[in-house]
Every structure is written in C-alpha cells, then in structure tokens.
Amino acid sequence: MLKTKLVAATTLTAAILAIAPGAFSSAVGEEIRFMCSSDGNECVAIEEIIKRFEAENPGVDVVMDEVPYKAILESLPVQLAAGTGPDLAKVTDLGGLNKYYLDIKPYVNANYWEESFGETLNWYRSGPDDDGIYGMHSQLTITGPYINQTLFEQAGVAVPAADADWDTWAKAAREVAKATETRFAMAMDRSGHRIAGPAISNGAKLFDEKGEPILVDAGFTGFVEKFVDWHNDGTMARDVWGGSGGTSYQDAAQEFINGELVYYYSGSWQVQRMDTSIGDAFDWKVVGSPCGPAACSGMPGGAGIVGFKATESPETVAKLIDFLAQEQNYADLTAKSLNIPAHAAVAAKGVDYAGASPTAAKALNTWGQQVSTISPVAYAYQGYKNNRAMFNITLQRVSQAIVGEMSVEEAMKRAKDDLKQALAAAAN
Amino acid sequence: MLGLLLPVMRLIEVPMLAAQRRFGIQKLAWVFLTPNLILFALFAFLPIILNLVYALTGSDQILLRDRPFVGLENFGTLAACENYLDPNSCEKDFFWRAVHNTVVFVILQVGFMVGFSLITALVLNQKIRARGFFRSVFFFPVLLSPVVVALIWKWILQRQGILNAGLEGLGYDSFLWLLDRQWAFGWSVFLSVWAHMGFYTLILLAGLQAIPRDVYEAAVMDAASPFRTFYRITLPLLMPTMLVVMVLALIKGVQTFDEVYAFTGGGPGSATTLIIQYIYETGFAGAPRLFGLASAASIILAVVLVVLTGLQLWATKKNANG
Incomplete structure (x- = not known):
C-alpha cells in the first residue's frame, strides 16, 4: 500500500514538473532572442521599434541581448554552427553566415523587399542562383575620410579638391601636421575592409575574369607598397596598424577626436561618435574617398538584421524583420541612428536627421553622395561570401610588412598562398 | 559535544553499513568515486577525445557529421617546413612564429621569474622593517586579473603613457615601446614576470623558512661569509623547492595567453603571438x-x-624522497 502511494506521488510530481515549463511558457508567450551590437545607438533605436511590434503582437516577447561587436564576429558563428544561436541578430559578415539564415521570403511581400532593398539583398545570398530574402540591411555604410578642417585653416593649407588622389592628400596632411605640430598626419582603421577601397581605386581587381577571388594583383600590391611607405616615413600613424597583431580591429577615432590627427580614413558609421564627442572643439568634415587610376571608391558595407533557420518561431521572426523593414519604421531607425538608408523609398524621400547637429547632417549627406562613386569591384567584394577570409589575410600580411617582419613582395606572395588555403578549407 | 555527535554518526553509519553489505567493502570505493568520475569524463575526458577527433578531421564545419576524416593531414600541414628555424620557410608560418616566440618567451620568463623570485624571497626573509607590508606588495599583482595587469602596463607604456611622460620630464625623447618588436616582446616577458612573481616568491619564502636555523648558527660559529652561507647552505637546501618553482613556471609560461593578448594583441606584426593565441x-x-x-x-x-x-612529478617525488 505504502509502495503504491509512493509510486503515485512520484508520478504526480513528475507530471507536474513536466507540465510546468509548458504552462510557464504559455503564460509568458513566445520569446524571441535578438543579438545586437552597435557603434552608436542603433540597438536602442531598434528596441524602440520592437516595442511597437510587441504592442501590435500580444504574447510576443523580444529579448534584446546587446553584446560587443567581437561577440558578433567570433561567438555568434560558433553558436550558430552548434545550433545554439539566437533567433535573430544584427550581423556584418553578411554572406559568410548565409547557410544559417532563415529565408523570410515565404512570409513577406517579396516585391516590396526587392523594390526597397534591391542590390543589398544579394549581399546576404549564397550566390547568383539564390533568390531568397534573408536580411534587412539596417545600416548602409561607406568607408572614407574625415578631416580636421580647423587644422587645415590654421596651417593655411588648401583642402584638396574632390578628385584629388591619395598622394595629394598625403602631401597636404603632412604639411598640415608639420605646420600645426599635430602628432599624426594620417591614419586608417586596422581592417582589411578599410584598405580595400583605396586598393580598388588604385586598380585592384580582387577577382579574375571568371569571378574567382585573386586578392593580389598589381593594383593591390601598388597600394600596399604606398601604404607601407607612408608608415615608414611617418605619414600614417604607426600605432594603428603597427601596434596590434592577429586579426584584432583597431581604429583611430579617439586620436581624431582628440585633435591629434589631420586625416582619418574610417567610415560613415563614425558620424554620431564624431558629432557627440567633438562637439564644437574643432570643425571637421567628411571628404570623398581619394582617387586612384581606376576609381575614387570607398567600400560599401554595414550591418543587417537576419533571422536564423534554427529558430522555433520562424513566422514571428520573419514578421518582426518585415515590421522593421516597413518604410516608416525604417525611416525612424535611420533618422535616430544617423545612418545612410539602404531602403530605396526612404533614400529617395531623404532622411530628416532631426536629432543631428548641422555638421553631422552635412556629413551624412556627403556620405550619401559617395554611394554613386562606389566601384562595381567594391560591391562585388562586399557581396562575396568568403570576403572575411580575404580581409583577415590582408590585415595580417600588410601588418607584417609594416612592422618589417617581411617585405611587401613576400607578404603579397604569402597572401596569395593564404587565400588558396582558405578557399580550399571553406570549400570542404 | 561528543554526546551530540554520536547520534549523528550512528545516523550516517546505518546507510553506510547497508551499502557495505550490498556492494562489499572492495566495491564501496567505486560508489563514492562514480559521481566524480562521471563529471570528469564529461568535462575533461570527453573534450580531450573530441579534440583528437577534430584534429583528425577537416573543413570549417563544427558538427562532426559534416567533417570528413583527413587522418594526420592537419599535423602534416603544421609540420610542413623547409627549415624549422626559419618560420618564413614553413607552410603555416604563423604557427612556427608562435612556437619560436613561445620558446624564447618561456626561457626568458622562467629565468627571470626564478631569479627575481629568489632575490625577493631572500630579502623578504630578512628581518627588515615593514616586512609584512612588503610581502603583501609583492603578492598583490597575483590577485589582479590578467586583463587588468595588461591594461595597467599598456597605460604606462603607450605613446602618451606615464613612462614617456617621465622621460620627457627628464629631458629625454619619448619612445614607442609597444611599436618596436623587440621592446614589445621584452615588455611582455616583464609584465608576465611582474604579474606572477609574488606566487613563486611565496613558495620560495616557505622553502627558506623550512631551512633549520641551527645550520645557519653553525655557519656563523665557523665564521662563514654571507656569500658562502648562501652558496653552501641556502642554495642546496632550497634546491628542491626551486626545482618545483622552475617546473611550475615552465608549465605556466607555455600556457601564457590572456595577459599578453590583452597587452599587445600578439603584435606588432606577430612579434608577441604565442602558441595559445595561434590556437x-x-x-x-x-x-x-x-x-x-x-x-x-x-x-x-x-x-x-x-x-x-x-618533469614536475619527478621533481616533486625526488624532493619528497630527499
């Protein structure tokens, strides 16, 4: 009798424990986890729109995990590969993570998406045969330079014309730095993506006639030689590319903000930081990417919001991304986060950067104008799924040439070999 | 007190005796060891096996079912080298650069670590003023997180750091300590010694205090000089402890990653990239x-x-056996 009671009690307890999580889950509703990282306030701006989504969709609870950028680059791919990632995330390795993406095409109005996001949809696809819809490009960025205008005025050096080449800019920046006793003439973020625009302008093709990646050619090598020489003669701040190792990212924004840098090659995502940090300490402005024999191009890029196919709520995830992509919401997000829109209708109508200072608004407009100067090679590079491997190879080998571990020639030979090995590994 | 403990002991004794009757005295040990062994197998043994499986498979996929078996190819790729002393001649030159850096790092770090720890322990073993304070000061860096250690020294050594400010204040030119390959490597060794020296000093201090006082009294009576006393008494009697310290420092040195990675990121170039960073x-x-x-x-x-x-086990055993 006692044994029967004991068995009954144990069974009842087990049943209650088994039912409890389900009961708890239905009380809370559908939980969606969103991994987000931003340079400015983008995650906060997204969260505001998500609150409206939650109000319109009772029972859906979107939990935003704001993480450092490094976590998006390094932890997220491993989580996805292991099947333990979030439901959606803001990513920058657009094509590289394609195999994990949820195709939201069955849940959304595909025509609206094609018309609104056009070319950027390809950046998230696996190749030319893929017509899925995977990501909403929330932050269109362009790489290019900022200059400290006050230092140019103090030095009495004329700001080079819009079509000036790299050598002209380097000469002008050196003159300004010398005349104003500024610590650094030029600096470029330590990133394989950043150096790509100038290399393309210098004639780098990056791909052969068949569209296969080659990375190194005469145009690419030519710019790397120039870049290394500028580090050796003190034109470029050695601290950025020469001060770190491995694949670590390093920028020079703080040096520019501190007024220690004349010419800073970074990108459009820094506008908000420049605006809030510099204030009226000095005048700064965005100038176009310097020209080379082939183009005057920066690199397009940015980040987008994607869902993952491992999610248990594909429809809700698709619905949320679609909600963010609606014209009004997208315009809101762009205006609040001071980004360049990738949405055709929003771009066509223009963005009212209401919260931005006149300097920031002007800078954003200048960045917007730069879109037309982007080379097709740059678009192809940005859309190539293994571009991160190419960025990392560039970063490591160019850094080695800068610090004198090997010659430029040797570094470029190594870069070619690295690319072959990386592509072979990725193809397996 | 004993009256209170006895009923408790009896309470434990009942299931223990039951278990002993059920499994027998020989198997009882396994009853206690099994939970621990399961945890060990799950969190230590299984990862080791998995690591081996990954080493024998290829591709960039993480799930084992998606990874083709490649045998010893990965080991072969790492070993492919024309001249092991010249990383540029190796297929995976970064691996060999990291190996070279690690070997030099460990040799320098262990040498300086043992040397400075010994000197510090000898000084702290003397009857000096504020001895307790100085013992704490030398041990304090051990308590710091490696990232904190790295940031402190980065702030000191960077372009506009305290060291350069001091040099400029004295009329000297500032120097870019972390942009020069040799200096960056040297400072990485220094930082590592600074951060861990306190731990080894403590071990050596314990070793010094275990040396019987009467041996030193006999040396004083024989009018032995301080150097002779150190060379003939302290050093031989401290040698077993020093051996343990040396091997411990060697193992820890090979495993160095976090503080150097946070300090230099492995740069400039690959000048301070150590083997763990490569992995x-x-x-x-x-x-x-x-x-x-x-x-x-x-x-x-x-x-x-x-x-x-x-090597450490052998040294410890030899020490224990005298």
Whole structure:
C-alpha cells in the first residue's frame, strides 16, 4: 500500500514538473532572442521599434541581448554552427553566415523587399542562383575620410579638391601636421575592409575574369607598397596598424577626436561618435574617398538584421524583420541612428536627421553622395561570401610588412598562398 | 559535544553499513568515486577525445557529421617546413612564429621569474622593517586579473603613457615601446614576470623558512661569509623547492595567453603571438575557422605540457624522497 502511494506521488510530481515549463511558457508567450551590437545607438533605436511590434503582437516577447561587436564576429558563428544561436541578430559578415539564415521570403511581400532593398539583398545570398530574402540591411555604410578642417585653416593649407588622389592628400596632411605640430598626419582603421577601397581605386581587381577571388594583383600590391611607405616615413600613424597583431580591429577615432590627427580614413558609421564627442572643439568634415587610376571608391558595407533557420518561431521572426523593414519604421531607425538608408523609398524621400547637429547632417549627406562613386569591384567584394577570409589575410600580411617582419613582395606572395588555403578549407 | 555527535554518526553509519553489505567493502570505493568520475569524463575526458577527433578531421564545419576524416593531414600541414628555424620557410608560418616566440618567451620568463623570485624571497626573509607590508606588495599583482595587469602596463607604456611622460620630464625623447618588436616582446616577458612573481616568491619564502636555523648558527660559529652561507647552505637546501618553482613556471609560461593578448594583441606584426593565441585565432577568430588545425596545434601543445608535468612529478617525488 505504502509502495503504491509512493509510486503515485512520484508520478504526480513528475507530471507536474513536466507540465510546468509548458504552462510557464504559455503564460509568458513566445520569446524571441535578438543579438545586437552597435557603434552608436542603433540597438536602442531598434528596441524602440520592437516595442511597437510587441504592442501590435500580444504574447510576443523580444529579448534584446546587446553584446560587443567581437561577440558578433567570433561567438555568434560558433553558436550558430552548434545550433545554439539566437533567433535573430544584427550581423556584418553578411554572406559568410548565409547557410544559417532563415529565408523570410515565404512570409513577406517579396516585391516590396526587392523594390526597397534591391542590390543589398544579394549581399546576404549564397550566390547568383539564390533568390531568397534573408536580411534587412539596417545600416548602409561607406568607408572614407574625415578631416580636421580647423587644422587645415590654421596651417593655411588648401583642402584638396574632390578628385584629388591619395598622394595629394598625403602631401597636404603632412604639411598640415608639420605646420600645426599635430602628432599624426594620417591614419586608417586596422581592417582589411578599410584598405580595400583605396586598393580598388588604385586598380585592384580582387577577382579574375571568371569571378574567382585573386586578392593580389598589381593594383593591390601598388597600394600596399604606398601604404607601407607612408608608415615608414611617418605619414600614417604607426600605432594603428603597427601596434596590434592577429586579426584584432583597431581604429583611430579617439586620436581624431582628440585633435591629434589631420586625416582619418574610417567610415560613415563614425558620424554620431564624431558629432557627440567633438562637439564644437574643432570643425571637421567628411571628404570623398581619394582617387586612384581606376576609381575614387570607398567600400560599401554595414550591418543587417537576419533571422536564423534554427529558430522555433520562424513566422514571428520573419514578421518582426518585415515590421522593421516597413518604410516608416525604417525611416525612424535611420533618422535616430544617423545612418545612410539602404531602403530605396526612404533614400529617395531623404532622411530628416532631426536629432543631428548641422555638421553631422552635412556629413551624412556627403556620405550619401559617395554611394554613386562606389566601384562595381567594391560591391562585388562586399557581396562575396568568403570576403572575411580575404580581409583577415590582408590585415595580417600588410601588418607584417609594416612592422618589417617581411617585405611587401613576400607578404603579397604569402597572401596569395593564404587565400588558396582558405578557399580550399571553406570549400570542404 | 561528543554526546551530540554520536547520534549523528550512528545516523550516517546505518546507510553506510547497508551499502557495505550490498556492494562489499572492495566495491564501496567505486560508489563514492562514480559521481566524480562521471563529471570528469564529461568535462575533461570527453573534450580531450573530441579534440583528437577534430584534429583528425577537416573543413570549417563544427558538427562532426559534416567533417570528413583527413587522418594526420592537419599535423602534416603544421609540420610542413623547409627549415624549422626559419618560420618564413614553413607552410603555416604563423604557427612556427608562435612556437619560436613561445620558446624564447618561456626561457626568458622562467629565468627571470626564478631569479627575481629568489632575490625577493631572500630579502623578504630578512628581518627588515615593514616586512609584512612588503610581502603583501609583492603578492598583490597575483590577485589582479590578467586583463587588468595588461591594461595597467599598456597605460604606462603607450605613446602618451606615464613612462614617456617621465622621460620627457627628464629631458629625454619619448619612445614607442609597444611599436618596436623587440621592446614589445621584452615588455611582455616583464609584465608576465611582474604579474606572477609574488606566487613563486611565496613558495620560495616557505622553502627558506623550512631551512633549520641551527645550520645557519653553525655557519656563523665557523665564521662563514654571507656569500658562502648562501652558496653552501641556502642554495642546496632550497634546491628542491626551486626545482618545483622552475617546473611550475615552465608549465605556466607555455600556457601564457590572456595577459599578453590583452597587452599587445600578439603584435606588432606577430612579434608577441604565442602558441595559445595561434590556437585561438585559428579556431575561433579567423575565417574560415580551422578547428582541425587548431585542435592539432593544441594536441602538440598538450604533449609538451604532459612532458613538463611529468618533469614536475619527478621533481616533486625526488624532493619528497630527499
């Protein structure tokens, strides 16, 4: 009798424990986890729109995990590969993570998406045969330079014309730095993506006639030689590319903000930081990417919001991304986060950067104008799924040439070999 | 007190005796060991086996079912080298640069670590004023997180750091300590010695205090000089402890990663890239993620550590046997 009671009690307890999580889950509703990282306030701006989504969709609870950028680059791919990632995330390795993406095409109005996001949809696809819809490009960025205008005025050096080449800019920046006793003439973020625009302008093709990646050619090598020489003669701040190792990212924004840098090659995502940090300490402005024999191009890029196919709520995830992509919401997000829109209708109508200072608004407009100067090679590079491997190879080998571990020639030979090995590994 | 304990002991005794009757005295040990063994198998043994499997498979996929068997190819790729003393001649030059850096780092770090720890322990063993305070001061860096240690020294050594401010104040030119390959490497060794020296000093101090006082009294009566006393008494009697310190420092040195990574990121170039950083970047930060190659490198490192651990066990045993 006692044994029967004991068995009954144990069974009842087990049943209650088994039912409890389900009961708890239905009380809370559908939980969606969103991994987000931003340079400015983008995650906060997204969260505001998500609150409206939650109000319109009772029972859906979107939990935003704001993480450092490094976590998006390094932890997220491993989580996805292991099947333990979030439901959606803001990513920058657009094509590289394609195999994990949820195709939201069955849940959304595909025509609206094609018309609104056009070319950027390809950046998230696996190749030319893929017509899925995977990501909403929330932050269109362009790489290019900022200059400290006050230092140019103090030095009495004329700001080079819009079509000036790299050598002209380097000469002008050196003159300004010398005349104003500024610590650094030029600096470029330590990133394989950043150096790509100038290399393309210098004639780098990056791909052969068949569209296969080659990375190194005469145009690419030519710019790397120039870049290394500028580090050796003190034109470029050695601290950025020469001060770190491995694949670590390093920028020079703080040096520019501190007024220690004349010419800073970074990108459009820094506008908000420049605006809030510099204030009226000095005048700064965005100038176009310097020209080379082939183009005057920066690199397009940015980040987008994607869902993952491992999610248990594909429809809700698709619905949320679609909600963010609606014209009004997208315009809101762009205006609040001071980004360049990738949405055709929003771009066509223009963005009212209401919260931005006149300097920031002007800078954003200048960045917007730069879109037309982007080379097709740059678009192809940005859309190539293994571009991160190419960025990392560039970063490591160019850094080695800068610090004198090997010659430029040797570094470029190594870069070619690295690319072959990386592509072979990725193809397996 | 004993009256209170006895009923408790009896309470434990009842199930113990029941278990002993059920399993027999020989098997009872396994009853206690099993939970621990399961945890060990799950969190230590299984990862080791998995690591081995990854080292023998290829591709950038993480799930084993998607990884083709490649045998010893990953080990072969790492070993492909025309001249092992010249990393530029190796297929995976970053691996060999990391190996070279690690070897030089360990030799310098262990040498300086043991030397400075011994000197510090000898000084702190003297009857000096505020001895307790100084013992705490030397031990304090051990308590700091490696990232904190790295940031402190980065702030001191950077372009506009305290050291350069001091040099400029004295009329000298500032120097870019972390942009020069040799200096960056040297400072990485220094930082590592500074951060861990306190721990080894403490061990050596305990060793010094275990040396009987009467031996020193006999040396004083024989009018032995301080140097002779150190050379003939302190050093031989401290040698077993020093051996343990040396092997421990050696193992820890080979495993160095976090503080140097946070300090220099492995740069300039690859000047301070150590073997653990290579494994981390190959497996997790690179693109594509070469888990097989990273696993193969970690197995090579594990073999080195097993040898060093064997050395430590041997040294400890020899010490215990006198």
